[in-house]
Amino acid sequence: MHFFCRFLIVLIASSVVVAIPASAAAQIQLPEQRDVYGIYGGYPRPRGERLRQELDLTVGLLGGYDDTVRPQGTVAPPVDVRLQQSGYNGAANAALRYWRGRSDNWFSLQGRGYVNGYSALDIGASTGGEFSGQVHRTLGRRGALDLSQSVSSDPFFTFSSFSPLEPIVGPGGTPDSNSPERGLFERRSWMTNSSVRLGTRLGRRDSANVSYNFSRRQFAGDDRGDNQAHRAGASYHRNFGRRHGFRASYQFSDRQFFDYDARERPATTHTIEGGPEFQKRLSPSRSMFFSFGLGGIHVETLSRGEEQQPLTYWKPFGQAAFRIDIARSWTLGTNYRRGVTLLEGVTSETYFTDTANVTLNGYLTRRVDVGFAGGFSQGRPRRGDDGEVDQLRTYSASAQVRVALTRHAAIFSQYSYYRYQFTDPSSPAPGFPPTFDRNAVRVGVSLWVPLAGRSRGIRQ
Numbered sequence: 001m002h003f004f005c006r007f008l009i010v011l012i013a014s015s016v017v018v019a020i021p022a023s024a025a026a027q028i029q030l031p032e033q034r035d036v037y038g039i040y041g042g043y044p045r046p047r048g049e050r051l052r053q054e055l056d057l058t059v060g061l062l063g064g065y066d067d068t069v070r071p072q073g074t075v076a077p078p079v080d081v082r083l084q085q086s087g088y089n090g091a092a093n094a095a096l097r098y099w100r101g102r103s104d105n106w107f108s109l110q111g112r113g114y115v116n117g118y119s120a121l122d123i124g125a126s127t128g129g130e131f132s133g134q135v136h137r138t139l140g141r142r143g144a145l146d147l148s149q150s151v152s153s154d155p156f157f158t159f160s161s162f163s164p165l166e167p168i169v170g171p172g173g174t175p176d177s178n179s180p181e182r183g184l185f186e187r188r189s190w191m192t193n194s195s196v197r198l199g200t201r202l203g204r205r206d207s208a209n210v211s212y213n214f215s216r217r218q219f220a221g222d223d224r225g226d227n228q229a230h231r232a233g234a235s236y237h238r239n240f241g242r243r244h245g246f247r248a249s250y251q252f253s254d255r256q257f258f259d260y261d262a263r264e265r266p267a268t269t270h271t272i273e274g275g276p277e278f279q280k281r282l283s284p285s286r287s288m289f290f291s292f293g294l295g296g297i298h299v300e301t302l303s304r305g306e307e308q309q310p311l312t313y314w315k316p317f318g319q320a321a322f323r324i325d326i327a328r329s330w331t332l333g334t335n336y337r338r339g340v341t342l343l344e345g346v347t348s349e350t351y352f353t354d355t356a357n358v359t360l361n362g363y364l365t366r367r368v369d370v371g372f373a374g375g376f377s378q379g380r381p382r383r384g385d386d387g388e389v390d391q392l393r394t395y396s397a398s399a400q401v402r403v404a405l406t407r408h409a410a411i412f413s414q415y416s417y418y419r420y421q422f423t424d425p426s427s428p429a430p431g432f433p434p435t436f437d438r439n440a441v442r443v444g445v446s447l448w449v450p451l452a453g454r455s456r457g458i459r460q
Contacts, residue, residue, distance in 0.1 A: 052099070053098075054099045059094045063444065108134045112129060130153075147196050151190070154188070189220065209235045211234075233252065246274065247275060271297045271317055273318070285328045290320075292321075319335075352379060357375035373399075378391060393423075415441050
């Protein structure tokens, strides 16, 4: 739990990110994070039967400069120029979190809000917020149930080039999370997301999971970009010892969204895959993990154009994850996944996308922690008339340094780069530039205030 708190604090302080509950897709079972604590923030992870309740407030104040490289040539004007301008910016955010329970049974409520302003743009500030709740409960000696629900109001609109990575890294960990550094235009939207997951141990070596997720996004002003999705999944995992295992999964997704010409466009996918997992203990405080899977994905959608004929096809599917503890407080990880991406509101086509990312983070001292991340995505649309023609490439990179002043205050600096490019300028919707580049620098302060927090033994 401590890792989750620390990750949430860093994420809120460094950038405004829309956190969505866990995807219903079967996730690779990454090993548990190590208990490595810095000076700044957070509660120790609850253990055993100790009952704990926590109430804390995090506040972030930051400012910086965005250098947006405008596309060359004649391009239709963007939907909104707010996030297409270079200039200085300032932001503030706050999050309130309540957590109660033990390590095996707990619930959490979280609320957050943020405001962003930009220089030389006389169009006011942009605001957003989110409320979410999670429940984890054990069912007997073998089962566990997870529930989550969130509602958010978002001012930033980005398309999810890296969304295929969500089943591995989680929605909040993808490089194209909704944020001012990576946003394209301001389009106010409301989003709801509901998830349920049931897991059980079938024996000493076998376990299984089933899950369901429903999400809906509605944009203000018109239906363009509105979408909803039903996702369901089932997975099976077997251990062949302390180091080796095998995982197999089936994932179903049914999405409907309105493209730029206000036409409803469905997309249904079926994904079957399986593969081995390997974990090795390198030392008492270090471990290595590797997993990969192969299979196939079946897509049912509509072709582009006026007629919109049914379009059905199969594609090979693959994913891989690797993580190694370089030192006691340093971790290197990389992930790769193939999947189908719907660029909601940007283009009316489904893109079959290869995505990869790499992360490196750790502590220089107990006061100083750093993190680096990079991502690349390349997608091609499948068309019923001329096959795969143009490409969409997306690049992302970021670096952050945080210095703890006290347990309750820290300063940080962050750099991020984001770029997308359509090789065919006619692919995106009218008003969307075929290329977009942004360099962003942020400096700020993060505050963590524990308003209440106590633990007691089970008999008290």
